[in-house]
Amino acid sequence: MRWGLVAATLLSLALIVALRARQPSFDEKTAPMPVAGTIGQPVQARTFSIKVKRVKLAHAYRVDGRSRGDPPREVAADGVWLSALVEAERSRSSGYVGAQLRTRDGRRFRAAPNGRPDLKGFNLTDTYLATGLPAGGAYFFDVPAEALDGATLQFFDGNGAPAQLDHLVDVDVGLDAPNVESLLAEAAPVLDLTTPGPAR
Numbered sequence: 001m002r003w004g005l006v007a008a009t010l011l012s013l014a015l016i017v018a019l020r021a022r023q024p025s026f027d028e029k030t031a032p033m034p035v036a037g038t039i040g041q042p043v044q045a046r047t048f049s050i051k052v053k054r055v056k057l058a059h060a061y062r063v064d065g066r067s068r069g070d071p072p073r074e075v076a077a078d079g080v081w082l083s084a085l086v087e088a089e090r091s092r093s094s095g096y097v098g099a100q101l102r103t104r105d106g107r108r109f110r111a112a113p114n115g116r117p118d119l120k121g122f123n124l125t126d127t128y129l130a131t132g133l134p135a136g137g138a139y140f141f142d143v144p145a146e147a148l149d150g151a152t153l154q155f156f157d158g159n160g161a162p163a164q165l166d167h168l169v170d171v172d173v174g175l176d177a178p179n180v181e182s183l184l185a186e187a188a189p190v191l192d193l194t195t196p197g198p199a200r
Contacts, residue, residue, distance in 0.1 A: 032156065032162040032163065032164065032165070032166055032167065032168035033165065033166065033167055033168065034167075034168050034169075034170050035167050035168065035169045035170065036170055036171075036172070037050070037052070037169055037170065037171040037172070038171065038172050038173075039052050039053075039054070039055070039171065039172065039173045039174055040052070040053065042087070043155075043169050043171065044091070045155070045156075045157070045167035045169050046092070046157065046166060046167045047090060047091060047092045047093060047095065047157045047167075048088060048089060048090050048091055048092075048095075048097050048129075048155070048157065049088070049089050049091055050086055050087070050088050050089075050097065050155045050169055050171070051086060051087045051088075052084055052085070052086050052153060052171050052173055053085045053086060053087065054084075054085050055082055055083065055084050055085070055153075055173050055175075055183070056082070056083050056085070056183070056187075056191075057080050057081065057082055057083075057148075057183045057184060057186070057187035058077075058080070058081045058083070058187050058188045058189075058190070058191035059076065059077060059080060059081065059187055059188070059189050059190070060074050060075060060076040060077065060081070060189065060190045060191070061074070061075045061081065061117045061190070061191050061192075061193050062074055062075075062190050062191070062192045062193060062194055063075055063117045063118060063119065063193050063194060064118075064120075064194050064195050066118075072194050074190060075116060075117045077142045078142055079142055079143050079144040079145055079147070080142075080143065080144075080145045080148075080184070080187060081140060081141070081142060081191075082101065082140070082141045082143055082148070083138045083139070083140050083141075084099070084138060084139045084140075084141070084153055084173070085136075085137075085138050086124065086136075086137065086138065086139065087134055087135070087136050088124060088129060088134070088135050088137070088155075089129070089132070089133070089134040089135065090129045090130065090131045090132070090133075091131065091132070092131070093131055094128065094129060094130045094131045095128065095129065095157065095158065096126065096127070096128060096129065096157075096158050096159035097124065097129060097155055097156070097157070098110075098111070098125075098155065098156045098157070098158055098159050098160065098161075098162070099111040099124075099125065099139040099141075099153065099154065099155050099156075100153075100154050100156075100162075101141045101143055101147075101151050101152070101153055101154070102151060102152050102153075102154050102170070103143075103147045103148075103150065103151045104149065104150030104151065107147065108154075109141050109142070109143045109147070110141075111124075111125045111139040111140060111141055112125060112139075112140045112141065112142055113125055113126060114126045114127060116140070116142075117140060117193060119137075119138075119193060120195075121137070122137045122138060123137065123138065123139070123140060124137040124138065124139055125139060125140070125159070126159050139153075145180075145184060148175050148180045148183075148184075149175060149176065149177050149180050150175060150176070151173075151175050152170050152171060152172055152173065152175070153170075153171045153173055154168055154169060154170050154171070155168075155169040155171070156168050156169070
């Protein structure tokens with residue numbers, strides 16, 4: 001009788017341990033909630049909407065000089081520049097929309113700061129958006145070329161990191177191997193983003 005009780009107790013303990021091992025961790029329970037999207041389609045999150053219109057690669061950008069009259073500057077990437085042309089809109093309150101690129105193996109590359117490249121309001125990183133006023137612009141990512149295959153773009157509320165238990169928009173922009181190869185073949189050595197001069 002006692003051996004049966006001991007065996008039943010041990011079996012119960014083993015089941016409890018197995019069940020606890022299968023439970024999600026605290027970080028998993030409080031992780032951001034993914035909202036899937038695709039290129040060309042608007043996606044609505046809790047506090048903003050985002051539409052990725054297209055992506056493009058370049059090895060360097062030519063931008064305006066720091067002051068009026070200064071010659072243009074080149075901003076080279078350590079890897080390759082990926083630009084994501086988007087339309088963003090804050091829907092519940094004014095604030096920021098952050099962006100990162102997530103690779104197939106889980107690495108994350110934050111969007112470059114709005115001074116790299118400095119495009120006078122076109123670079124949306126750290127740009128404060130007013131509620132109900134759509135903003136057109138781009139996010140820029142300096143990433144290793146080998147990290148592009150299978151990567152997706154992610155957008156979130158704020159300009160820090162994705163908040164726990166909040167929406168994290170994950171947009172599939174079609175970065176499979178053939179598309180990446182094609183984009184790399186088309187990537188400009190230096191893409192001119194300088195402000196056009198007055199018409200003559």
